[in-house]
Every structure is written in structure tokens, then in C-alpha cells.
Amino acid sequence: MADIELFAKLCRDETEQVSRLIAFLEQEQQALIAGEALRLEALADEKGRALEALALVSRERQLWLRAQGVTDRESVLTWLKDKPQACEAWFLLESSLGRAMALNEFNGKQINLGLHRTHEALGVLKSAAASMMSYGPDGAQAEVPIGGRHLGSA
Structure with missing residues (x-):
């Protein structure tokens, strides 16, 4: 296989893995919008595996490029100028x-x-709980101990 064809294949393989990751990210987005927290856990595992597979093919392409002396985006673009098949990939x-x-x-x-909404809700609930603590079970205002000693005690 010619160098150009190999590079194009490496790009296509990586694109396939990115597409797989995109599918999980879209599902994650739907679960986040719908507030389906339990679904997120299963998606996180699958997304993790997709990221691992992507990292493998990405590394293979990067190593191949380095072996060609292509080390950054600028040099990739320069290298691709006369390679339309590889350029498309x-x-x-x-x-x-x-x-x-x-x-x-x-x-x-x-x-x-x-997270922000959850923190706000917790703040509101804590405030409400604190204000309710000053009333006893009978609805009368309970005595709230302020200090460790009463006046006049030794």
C-alpha cells in the first residue's frame, strides 16, 4: 500500500472511531437534557471504551506522520497539498x-x-431547614442554645 493510501486509511479508521464517539456524545447529550442520570453511568462506560479505541488509532496515525517528518498541523497541510485523496480523508x-x-x-x-442548579437547590433547602429548626414539634418557637453557660452560673 502506498504511503498516501496508508495515510488516508489511517484517517478513515480514526474518523470511524470519532463517529462512534459522536454517537455516544449525542446519547449523553439527550440523557443530560432529559435528566436521566442513571443512563449516564452506562454511557460513561461505553464512551470510555470508545475513547480508548480512538486513542489507539489516533496514536497510530500520529506515529506514522512523525515517521514521515510531519509533526504539526502546518506541516500536514503542506504535505497534503498535492495529495487529494489523503487531503479529503x-x-x-x-x-x-x-x-x-x-x-x-x-x-x-x-x-x-x-451542578449549579443542584447547589442552588441545596442552598435553598439548607436555609429552609435552618429556619424550621427554631420551631419545636408543637409549632412553638424552641429555645435555641446560644452559649455553653447560663447567666449567673459558675
């Missing part, structure tokens, strides 16, 4: 990675929003 990979990153960022924001 590369840009499809970049596009897929961009989609995955956008989904991951959105999901992160959803998680942070959920």
Missing part, C-alpha cells in the same frame, strides 16, 4: 473531531449547569 477527520469537541463542550456545559 484528513479534512473529514478534522471535521469529525470538531463535531465531537463541540458536543463534548456542550455536554460539559450541561453538566456544569446541572
